[in-house]
Amino acid sequence: MKDTILKTLNTIEEDYQVKILYACESGSRAWGFPSKDSDYDVRFIYVHQKIDYLTIDPIGIGKKRDVIELPINDLLDVSGWELTKALKLFRKSNPPLMEWLRSGIVYYEAFTTIGKMKKLSEEVFAPHSCIHHYLNMASNNFREFLQGDQVKIKKYFYVLRPVLAARWIEQYNEFPPLEFPVLLEKMVPVGRMKEEIQTLLTRKLAGEEFDLEPRIEVLNQFLQEEIGRLREVTKDLCNSYGDMTMKLDKLFRDTLEEVWI
Template identity: 70%
Template sequence: MKEILIETLQRIEREYDVKILFACESGSRAWGFPSQDSDYDVRFIYVHKKEAYLTIDPIGVGSKRDVIELPINNMLDVSGWELTKALRLFRKSNPPLLEWLRSGIVYYEAYSTIEKMKTISKEVFAPTSCLYHYLNMASKNFREFLQGDKVKIKKYFYVLRPVLASRWIEQFNEFPPLEFQTLLQTVVPEGELRQEIHTLLQRKMAGEEFDLEPKITVIHDFLEEEITRLNAFAKTCEADVPNFTKRLDNLFRETLDEVWESSH
């Protein structure tokens, strides 16, 4: 599969006349609980040639898109962000982008940009905005998937992961790891709750198809209480984020020089 992914990325570079800096897995495979039929959620960051940025209409305005998305097929979901878009989101401590940078499954990396972003990421990390991102996700999915006496049990992971990520931020004041097992073992004490979640995880990874089943009370009650508690905690956090614009401007210019001068 990696060969197919690399060929796909090379085709994107040719067709769009860009250079890809980084490509990683961002879905259930990166989280450590793929099903047997899970597709590959590939996310990448790319940069245009210098002249594309030296225009009166910036990239991202009008027809000059700052996203490349390939048609989704049964196995591949491939999309990428243009570098200035990625850096603007990075400046705001965007959790999906921070997750890409921490993915344990990297399909491709070239040039020094991503390593520099990783170095800056601890400073860019804003606990409050990341907390609200995960808690909004957890609340929405809890309302949408886990109401009623019977639920699709696998949908618990759509709520568990953001809740455990929020707990990690609360406890350690740092961006959480992607791997679900690491979150579970670290922020959920040993006992009935952890065992129920672990059993559910094993069932999912074994490829069991979960139809509607009676809700698991111990997990359901934990999630409901934690969403309320963590939302209250988030309101006590300071929201100050330093302005990294100048450093990120310099990183962008350095990338243009490195990528396009080395390609001549």
């Protein structure tokens, strides 16, 4: 599959006249709970040629899009962000981008830009905004999928993971790991709830097709209480952080010089 992904990335470079700096897996495969029919969620960061930035209309304005998105099929979901878009989001500690940089499944990396971003990630990390991101994700999924007597059982993972990620930030004051098994091991104490989650995880990794099943009360109670508790925690977190613009401007200029010699 990696060969197919690399060929797709090469075609993108040729078709759009860009250079790809980094491509990784995002979604359930990177999170450690893929289904047997999970597609490949490939995310990448790319940079245009120098001349494309020397215009009166910046990238991202009007028809000059700052994303590349290929049509989704049953196998591949491929999309990428242009570098200045990525750096603006990086400056805000954007959790999806921070996850890309920490993905354990990297398909491609070229040049030094991503390594430099990883070194800067501790400086841009903003606990307040990251916890809010994960809590909003958890709340929306909890409200939409887990309220009835019968629920889509696999949706527990899409509420549990962001809740445990938020707990990790609260406890360690650092960006959480992507892998759900790691979060489960560190953030959930031994007991009935952990056993229920481990059973679900084993079923999912075995390729079992989840359908509507009775909701799991111990998980629903935990999720409801924890989302509320973490909302209160965020009120005491500092939501200000230093301005990284000068460093990121330099990183952008250095990338252009390195890539387009």
